[in-house]
Amino acid sequence: MKKKATFNYSRYGYYFVAPFIIIFVIFQLYPIVYTLNLSITDLTGWATEYKYVGLQNFIRLFQSKLFIQSLKNTVIIWGVNFIPQLGIALLLAAWFTDIRMKVKGQGIFKVLFYLPGIITAASIAVLFSSLFRFPDGVINNILVSAGILETPFEFFRSKTATRLLVSFIQFWMFYGSTMIMLIAAILGINPALYEAAMIDGASNKKIFFSITLPLIKPIMLYILVTSLIGGMQMFDIPFLITNRSGSGSPDNAITTVAIFIYNQAFTGGRNFNIASAASVILLGIIIIGSRILFRIFKEE
Amino acid sequence: MKRNKGVASFLIVIMVISMLFTGCSGEKQEETISKSSKDSKKLVVWTFTDEVKKMIEDYYLKDNPDLGYQVEIVIVPNEQYQSKIDPALQAGKDAPDIFAIEAGYAKKYLNSEVTMPLKDLGIEDSDLDDVMTYVKDAARDSNGLLKGISWQACPGAFFYRRSLAEKYFGFSDPKKIQELVSDFPTLLETARKLKEASNDEVKMLAGIGETSQIFFANRKDGWVVDNKLIIDPIIDEYLEISKALEEEGLTAQSDQWSEGWYAGMSGNNIFGYVLPTWGLHYVLKENAENKETNTTTAGDWGMVQGPGAYFWGGTWLVVRQGTQMKEEAKDLLTYLTLDEGFLEKWAKDTGDLMSNQVVVDTIKDTYTEPFLDGQNHYAEFAEMAKQVDASILTGYDLDIQNLLSEEVTAYSKGEKDKDTAIKDFKENVKNLFPDLEVNE
Numbered sequence: 001m002k003k004k005a006t007f008n009y010s011r012y013g014y015y016f017v018a019p020f021i022i023i024f025v026i027f028q029l030y031p032i033v034y035t036l037n038l039s040i041t042d043l044t045g046w047a048t049e050y051k052y053v054g055l056q057n058f059i060r061l062f063q064s065k066l067f068i069q070s071l072k073n074t075v076i077i078w079g080v081n082f083i084p085q086l087g088i089a090l091l092l093a094a095w096f097t098d099i100r101m102k103v104k105g106q107g108i109f110k111v112l113f114y115l116p117g118i119i120t121a122a123s124i125a126v127l128f129s130s131l132f133r134f135p136d137g138v139i140n141n142i143l144v145s146a147g148i149l150e151t152p153f154e155f156f157r158s159k160t161a162t163r164l165l166v167s168f169i170q171f172w173m174f175y176g177s178t179m180i181m182l183i184a185a186i187l188g189i190n191p192a193l194y195e196a197a198m199i200d201g202a203s204n205k206k207i208f209f210s211i212t213l214p215l216i217k218p219i220m221l222y223i224l225v226t227s228l229i230g231g232m233q234m235f236d237i238p239f240l241i242t243n244r245s246g247s248g249s250p251d252n253a254i255t256t257v258a259i260f261i262y263n264q265a266f267t268g269g270r271n272f273n274i275a276s277a278a279s280v281i282l283l284g285i286i287i288i289g290s291r292i293l294f295r296i297f298k299e300e
Numbered sequence: 301m302k303r304n305k306g307v308a309s310f311l312i313v314i315m316v317i318s319m320l321f322t323g324c325s326g327e328k329q330e331e332t333i334s335k336s337s338k339d340s341k342k343l344v345v346w347t348f349t350d351e352v353k354k355m356i357e358d359y360y361l362k363d364n365p366d367l368g369y370q371v372e373i374v375i376v377p378n379e380q381y382q383s384k385i386d387p388a389l390q391a392g393k394d395a396p397d398i399f400a401i402e403a404g405y406a407k408k409y410l411n412s413e414v415t416m417p418l419k420d421l422g423i424e425d426s427d428l429d430d431v432m433t434y435v436k437d438a439a440r441d442s443n444g445l446l447k448g449i450s451w452q453a454c455p456g457a458f459f460y461r462r463s464l465a466e467k468y469f470g471f472s473d474p475k476k477i478q479e480l481v482s483d484f485p486t487l488l489e490t491a492r493k494l495k496e497a498s499n500d501e502v503k504m505l506a507g508i509g510e511t512s513q514i515f516f517a518n519r520k521d522g523w524v525v526d527n528k529l530i531i532d533p534i535i536d537e538y539l540e541i542s543k544a545l546e547e548e549g550l551t552a553q554s555d556q557w558s559e560g561w562y563a564g565m566s567g568n569n570i571f572g573y574v575l576p577t578w579g580l581h582y583v584l585k586e587n588a589e590n591k592e593t594n595t596t597t598a599g600d601w602g603m604v605q606g607p608g609a610y611f612w613g614g615t616w617l618v619v620r621q622g623t624q625m626k627e628e629a630k631d632l633l634t635y636l637t638l639d640e641g642f643l644e645k646w647a648k649d650t651g652d653l654m655s656n657q658v659v660v661d662t663i664k665d666t667y668t669e670p671f672l673d674g675q676n677h678y679a680e681f682a683e684m685a686k687q688v689d690a691s692i693l694t695g696y697d698l699d700i701q702n703l704l705s706e707e708v709t710a711y712s713k714g715e716k717d718k719d720t721a722i723k724d725f726k727e728n729v730k731n732l733f734p735d736l737e738v739n740e
Contacts, residue, residue, distance in 0.1 A: 044735070046412045048390065066731045135553050136560055157713060249706050251715070251724070266383040268699045268732025 032283075038276035045270050057277035067278060069252055070260040071285075077163055077238070077256065078231030081170035086223070089175045093182035094208055099194065110183075114176035124169055125240035132156065132165065156242045159253035166238050166254050170231075178223055185219035186212055221297045225290050232286050233258050257282050341369035343628045346385055346396035348378045349615065352636075355451075359642055360635050369628060378402070389414045389620065397623040398632060400615045401448065403438055408695030410441045410448065415618045418446045421630045427638065435655040438690040439616050447618055449637040451646065453577070453655045454614035455684035456513060458606030459584060460572035461597065462673060468497040474675065478604040481572075484511070484541050487607055491550040494571060503552045503570055506561045508542040508712055509705065510551075510574045516701060517610030522692040523700045528737040529729055531722070535704070539711050539718060546712035566590035566597055576612040577653045577681055585671055601672050603680060609687035653681045696733065703728045 039057055043050035061067045092113065096106055103109070116124070131138050132155040140152040155161045189212065197207050235258035238248070248255030248263075255263075257278065265275035345352065353373045361371065374396065376384045382405060388395045389409075401409050409415050418424075425446060428436060432453050439448035458481055462472040469480065480490040491504030505511070519532035545551050552570050554560030564570035565587040575583060580603075589596045617637060619629045635642055643659045646652060651667075654660050660682045667678040704725055711721040730738045 046390065046414065060734070064731060065727065130559070133559065154713075157709070157715065249709075251706070251710055252728075263732065266386070269735060270386065271732075271734060274734065 035276045035279050038272055039280045040277075041273050043272045044274075050273075053273075057273050058281070061274065061277055061281065066252060066255070067257075067260060070248075070255045070257050073163070073252075073254060074232060074234060074256045074258075077167050077170070077234065077254065078228075080164065080167040081174075082227055082231060085171045085175045085178055085227075089178035089182055092175075092179045093186055094212065096179075096183055097186040098204065100198075100204070110176075110180065113179055116173045117177050119173075121173070121236035122240055124173065125237050128165060128169060129156070129241050157250045159250055162242065162250060162253050166241060169237050169241075170234065174227075174230075178227075181219060181223060182216060185216040189215045217297060221293060224293050228289050228293065229286055232282060232289070235259060235262070341625065341628075343369060343371045343398070343625050343632065344374065344396045345371060345398045345400075345632070346374045346376060346388075347400040347615070348376055348381045348402065349400075350375060351615065352400055352617075355636055355642075355646065356632070359645065360632060363635070363642070364631075367628075369625075371632070382408075392622055395620055395622075397625045397629045398617055398619055400617055402616075403454075403611070403614050403690070403693060404698035404701070405695060406438060406448070406616055407441075407693050407697070409618060410439060411695055414621055415441075415447045416621045416623070417441075418449070421619060421626060421633070423449075423630065423634065423638075430656050430658045431638075432655050432657055432685055434611065434685065434688040434690040435614075435616075438614070438693055439618075448616040449633065450614055450616040450655050451637045451643060451652075452614055453653050453681075453685045453688075454611050455653070455681050455688050456517075456574065456576035456579075456606075456610045456612045457603045457681070457684060458572055458574055459580065459672075460602050460604070461568075461570075462600050462602050464498075464502055464568065464571050465602070468494055468502065472602060474602050474604050477602060478606075481604065481606050483607050484537060488541060488544055488550070491545065492548065495548070495550055500549070501569060503550060504572065505545065505551045506554045506564050506570050506573065507551050507556065508545050508708065509556045511538070511541060511545075511607075512701070512705060512708075513574060513576075513612045514606065514608045514610045516697075517688070518608045519692055522694040522697075524694045524696050524736065527735070529700075529726065529739070531725075539708055539721070542708050542712040543714075547714070562587045566595070574606060576610075578613060580669075580671070580677060581651055588671070598671050599673055603672050603675055603677055605684055605687075609684060609689075611685070611688045611690065651678070653678065653685065696736075699732055700729055703732070 038050075040052055040054060041050035042053045042056075092109075095101060095103055096110070132140070134140060134154040134156065135152040137152075139155075140149075143149040144152055153161075155165065193211050193215075194207060197211060202210070234256045238254040238256050239259050239262070242249045242254065248259055261275045261278045261282070264271045264278065345356065347353065353375060356371055356373060361367070385396070385399060389399075418428075423446075428446065428449065431449065435450050435453050436446060439446060439450065441447050460477055460481075465472040465477055469477075471477075479486075481487045487504070494502055494504050515534055515538040519534055521530045521532055523530060546553075552560060552564060554564065565573070565584055566589055573579070573584065584601065585598070588598045588601075617633055619626070619633065623629055637643075637655070640656060640659050643654045643656050644663060647654050647659060647663055651669075660678075664679040664682050665676070667676045668674045669677045706728075707716070707721040707725040710716045710724075711718055716724070726738045726740070730736065
């Protein structure tokens, strides 16, 4: 009798995951398969029928300077935002969880650091493009009246400045949530380990590198992988921050792969085939990148 | 017993699944219901401004209270319009019966199978004899077949500040001002003089983007002829004039639609704006008041043709090929664009320039615009509309011109030399339109 009951319970498990599986298959798996299919066709514009053209779209993409450029842009913008983001989040997490330091007003700081992540990306993009406006934006006015600059600087015509701004916004929006996750991870470590280390006279530095860091590795891996996925698909901020005639200005410096895909599929000749091929390449990059991260963390 | 349980749990799963589906497709179900019952037929209209909505709700429905079907109006903002309407048209499901298109991309739809020739609706070319030529030219497909109509015409002008003209040139009469901006080299000269006379306080134009519409309108060929990208020689002048304006500091360096651009309309630092009919009513008038100083520039504006005839924007209405509401669509289309009674009312209520020459001629002499210090903008716009040539429009215009404007900016600010700018422009065009022939 008992045996039978357990058997049934495990079957109910399938029924309960069924809704997710069904939604996943319809709204995620099917589009992915369909995209894979489109990536080897010639479907563009108003056409509704297509024929298969093999790997032609992929070859075209790797010959396209703009696509290579957009890959580079994505990696640069992500890298410049992610490294300081993780570093500062780690530092803050270490401070906030330090038993000896006992930072006052922790709650307020945590909320303040987390806050930018709550605002919608569109509002932030508009806010920054207005702050850094040329020639009479707030930042330019401050810099000129403080005597730091003689004439206003056109931030959104400088490739470096524009990329840095996008990276900074990404950093500023997400370091709070990274910090919260790291704090949760550190708080999950057995306090006995810290107490033992302190009794043995270990320094803060030593404790951090020998206890904290190794034990939050699983969370670090999670943060790295999700950030990689999010970073590679970066779209909203770079798409909205320079609104001069479409996107990616100046000179395609902030055209990310996702923007490239959008432009291919929804503007110009509406090249669904090329957009799909680019999506497939992006998917490949994310899978390979995640595999590498998993491997690195496993080996250590 | 065991079997019963299996059946019960199977039923639960089915229930859950069916609930999910109804959850996702609630909208579509309503659709099928409304289609199946004949009384609730719906004529769906898609547009990107609230103008059409106003015309239908305040005029059409009031004149036709017993239509027997609903008119549903969907407004999609201009920036998203194409990316929303294209999939709908392609799928044919939930697609509009009538939809609005703008000059910048009109040909994309006109040259495709998604729009219906007016002939098939029973509207002959002879019905449109009174409609201005350029308005008709803009709505023909590549075979010259008429596929859309517009109620309005949108010729463009150059608006300038009378008080600033008086102060720095000594006169403000439109005829004399026109001589100062009659072509681009002259405009450049005037801009230099203005800079000197005002001690660099007043700029001729808001930014280099201002001149683009005039240059684009005065090309000899369309952007794409026989599937080849054509870069008209006038583009070279566009690059040079922009560079001169930028390098010599003759503009306020504000992009169109930016805060600085709007602010100039109520301030005293920008001499003139290049704007069409709608720009007068919806842009200049709306932004003439300075809320900080409580001053207004209304009444201080003058209007001249500027360096060249051009038109900018304008809404055309087309009927989707495959609509089930052909007669109803025809009725609405005819009312909005050909009914002289309505056109006259609409013109009088809004000041909009109509595409119908007869209507324009009857009312054009009745206007004096206090905003322009009493100038009759209507009669002058009507004159300007005759100069406009819309035969060079292509479906590629909006995308290609956006790509070009980025390169013009880069060149004029000295970020690139001319060859690189043109090369990058060609490459970007090739990127968006891989099937186009682009000379290296």
